Amino acid sequence: MGSQVYRFKGQNLLKARDLIIRVTYRFPAGTDLAKLARMVAVGQSAGTWSPKYEDRKDRLSGHMAEIIDLVPHESGGGLAVIDYPVSNCPDSTGSLLTAIMGKYSMAIPMKVIDLVLPEGYGVPPAFGIDGIRRSLGVFDRPLLMAIFKPSLGLTASEHGEIFREAAFSGIDLMKDDEILPDIPECSALDRLTTVRTVVDEIWRTQKRRVLYAVNLSGRADEILRKARVLVSEGANALLLNVLSYGYPVLEALAADPLVNVPIFCHPALSGVFTGPSDHGFSSRVVLGTLMAHAGGDAVLFPTRFGNFPVSPEEESDLVDTLHRSSVFPVPSGGVTPLSVLPLCQTYGKEIIINAGTAIMDHPEGVSAGVGAFVTALSDAGWKQESALPFQKRGD
């Protein structure tokens, strides 16, 4: 009868009723905090607008959300902390988003500013900081990542040439630009094939591993299938635009034992969720907590040390959230060699410094661009390690 499909996998086996999901909502000035909090707590668990369902509370007991705290603001609105039973949405961040925001997103101005999930909720990152470091054999400094540019218009063999130049100059990782999908004139598999040749050559000659995060695109079924094909053809990392494709796609990739490479999560579209508005989510929820519990190994985000307008607190909150989950923070967006020192001073060594045009558009070429970052890292006190001997690599 196919019922085995409905059994939860070991990783999701939580004692559901003992566990809660804690959401902190912010309601804007001029709103009735207690009323809106109650509307959300009842409506998103009993699922009705009417107070009538209070009568059925016994039958709903395992599913009722509970208002834990209200912190009114003097101008109205304020913060509401609401606990949801995990049993309301045990199976994915898709049902979680429906549960904690869902239809009320269309009716009430509210922002999820914090989200605390049970430790085992969702799909854990299979690699995270430690796993990515083991893949590279680099443990004692921030990592360096570059982005292929221009995003669209390069051939697959040009990807290979650029990768060769960057990789032999000391880059640790390279990624596709997020807007490059799997297009016939420069397919993901063709890009991988040319890059993989260089990856193997560097390994043979230098015993150094360089990761290439190839961008996934297509329908959900195609992405899941392509990820397996790409990994079987030698991909050592993947890139996913998580907000464009949905957290449940990330979860599926992270849970797939055949997709045994780190998954880099791009924040494209996230501004729609986190923009300056009374609706939506904070960055640390969208790019931090949810990414970590959907199985992301590294998360890119716009940094104030580049050219994005991010508040220091917002960015630090996000980095702290990722670090707590052992997910690699990847500060990005207009990052230059001048960004390196403040990034290292602010966040320490557990970051991947990610640069696009500062490397690709360096007046003396890609190699000089990478060199400028290697020098900046050295000036900040971090030396490139020599590669580990072959027999010590890995776990």
Place this chain on the structure above:
Amino acid sequence: MGSQVYRFKGQNLLKARDLIIRVTYRFPAGTDLAKLARMVAVGQSAGTWSPKYEDRKDRLSGHMAEIIDLVPHESGGGLAVIDYPVSNCPDSTGSLLTAIMGKYSMAIPMKVIDLVLPEGYGVPPAFGIDGIRRSLGVFDRPLLMAIFKPSLGLTASEHGEIFREAAFSGIDLMKDDEILPDIPECSALDRLTTVRTVVDEIWRTQKRRVLYAVNLSGRADEILRKARVLVSEGANALLLNVLSYGYPVLEALAADPLVNVPIFCHPALSGVFTGPSDHGFSSRVVLGTLMAHAGGDAVLFPTRFGNFPVSPEEESDLVDTLHRSSVFPVPSGGVTPLSVLPLCQTYGKEIIINAGTAIMDHPEGVSAGVGAFVTALSDAGWKQESALPFQKRGD
């Protein structure tokens, strides 16, 4: 080498370079329209912040976006119409969202207020208005849909009992509440099993078909697998929280020949995309154009004729967009029998009128609740048809 995975399916075979995606952005008051439009058009196709890539225009010629029109507002900002080549994102709405909004969502206040896609773009609805009507054998009146309540806390057999009462009273369709996931104490398969018994009984005794849209949840891979299992076990419709799970999950379901039932699209979370803010999208883009091109057969949306605060223009724009794509509009949210006449007068017969508590909480029970809607429909001039004879049903 697995390269066959990278071949586009027939439905996506567009003459890419001949086709464009037209996006109308709104930039808020106080912004520099021409500058921001240029930043988006260049940055989202060449993929750089720098004007240097103008030099490479030849190589990028097939991928450059083009500013077609600028309509400045007297207070600054205004509208910009930008054309993107389909070849920038030929393979899914995931790459489309990355292309037209992507990283700029984090840097620039901008709202996509209109989106025109080539007719064959994406995955077409497999059923739409005509297909859903053929499934039901009802052609000449608005359809009636009810929602199981309470959302959480019912057993599977209670679903069956409620369905029996509603279905024998004349409802055309029923759906799970969107916040009910596939939970062990009331699994999707168990719900289907009890409901399906009633569906078959009504067919045997009345030659009338009633649809039950069972809610999908889980990781993307689980959803795709569950959908096939549910359909093979007799599901005649599915429900997906498209914004929580991602359009590419909808695309995968719609493209799957083994998932040969209509897909109902719930708008949970859509307020985050469409809220009153300078960021995001209009409703007609998120719930209209994108749903239609990702393969949705029917789309629920909050209606001003219920209890949601929606502007008449916004709602009409959305309904028009859905009708043009032959997707069934499903006005929802606090709909009562009093909503029926204005809904019919405003949108005509090609709608599915969807009620939750007005039916489930009717003081005289579910049957009376459905009856009140049947009466309202009759008062509005639409009679329940007698069922078609068996041999005429279907295509």
